Amino acid sequence: MPKVMIVLPAYNAEKTLAATLADIPEEYRNNVILVDDCSTDKTVEVAKNFGITVIPHLENKGYGGNQKTCYREALKAGADIVVMLHPDYQYNPKVIPHLAGVIGNNICDMMLGNRIRTRRETLAGGMPFYKYLSNRFLSLLCNVATGENLGEWHSGMRAYSRKVLEGIPWEHNTDDFAFDMQFLVQASYFGYRMGDIPVETKYFEEASSINFSRSLKYGLHTLVILAQFLVQKSGLAKLELFKRAA
Numbered sequence: 193m194p195k196v197m198i199v200l201p202a203y204n205a206e207k208t209l210a211a212t213l214a215d216i217p218e219e220y221r222n223n224v225i226l227v228d229d230c231s232t233d234k235t236v237e238v239a240k241n242f243g244i245t246v247i248p249h250l251e252n253k254g255y256g257g258n259q260k261t262c263y264r265e266a267l268k269a270g271a272d273i274v275v276m277l278h279p280d281y282q283y284n285p286k287v288i289p290h291l292a293g294v295i296g297n298n299i300c301d302m303m304l305g306n307r308i309r310t311r312r313e314t315l316a317g318g319m320p321f322y323k324y325l326s327n328r329f330l331s332l333l334c335n336v337a338t339g340e341n342l343g344e345w346h347s348g349m350r351a352y353s354r355k356v357l358e359g360i361p362w363e364h365n366t367d368d369f370a371f372d373m374q375f376l377v378q379a380s381y382f383g384y385r386m387g388d389i390p391v392e393t394k395y396f397e398e399a400s401s402i403n404f405s406r407s408l409k410y411g412l413h414t415l416v417i418l419a420q421f422l423v424q425k426s427g428l429a430k431l432e433l434f435k436r437a438a
């Protein structure tokens with residue numbers, strides 16, 4: 193059986209962390225790592241009460257910087273498959289064994305939870321309309337540019353095989369939110385097989401969600417990263433972003 197580790201990049205997640213942890217299937221309970229990015233609330237206390245491994249950052253690094261620590265620690269702990277899950281209870285942890293199963297059976301190298309099964313469900317789940325529209329638009333561009341066929345490119349639920357984490361040069365990626373986007377285009381460029389599984393869309397008061405201006409910045413950064421992919425792919429330049437890690 194592959195060793196599955198679950199990593200939670202956390203920042204001020206005290207209100208939603210307990211619910212997230214409670215829904216992680218029993219078999220993975222001893223394999224959970226939370227990286228705390230200097231939360232100002234009780235995130236660390238809640239995590240410690242659950243008995244999971246907590247790695248605190250000494251300074252706030254940002255969402256991408258947080259994930260870097262997550263992956264370093266999970267690989268160090270001997271993970272074969274690493275599942276990244278937001279601790280804000282927006283993604284159903286019960287999907288984890290299915291994501292891991294597709295990778296474990298060597299059907300894909302990485303998997304995403306897809307919140308856009310139908311427009312009706314996604315909007316009923318509370319995704320703001322502007323986020324829905326930009327997600328659809330950017331995901332369409334990403335699929336067409338890369339030849340992949342993901343339901344969405346902006347999910348906070350992702351699973352990677354060890355091989356993916358060892359092959360992608362994520363250590364040099366941004367510490368900000370666009371880390372995820374860089375990771376996906378890198379994975380596509382290197383030819384890792386990616387797939388997705390539907391997961392409910394859940395927006396609610398206590399969930400963390402980036403605001404309009406950060407979303408806009410993220411969206412623009414996505415377009416830049418996609419342009420970099422096309423430049424690299426066409427051979428016009430050799431970019432650092434696509435230099436293999438190992």
Ligand SMILES: Nc1nc2c(ncn2[C@@H]2O[C@H](COP(=O)(O)OP(=O)(O)O)[C@@H](O)[C@H]2O)c(=O)[nH]1
Nearest residue numbers: 201202203229254255258278279280400401402
């Ligand atoms: N390190 C770090 N993590 C953050 C920050 N903002 C949010 N997060 C975490 O990253 C995850 C994703 O952010 P979130 O605001 O939920 O984005 P969205 O739901 O994708 O719009 C959350 O679960 C937060 O715990 C931040 O400024 N720094």
Ligand SMILES: [Mg+2]
Nearest residue numbers: 280282400401
């Ligand atoms: Mg969120």
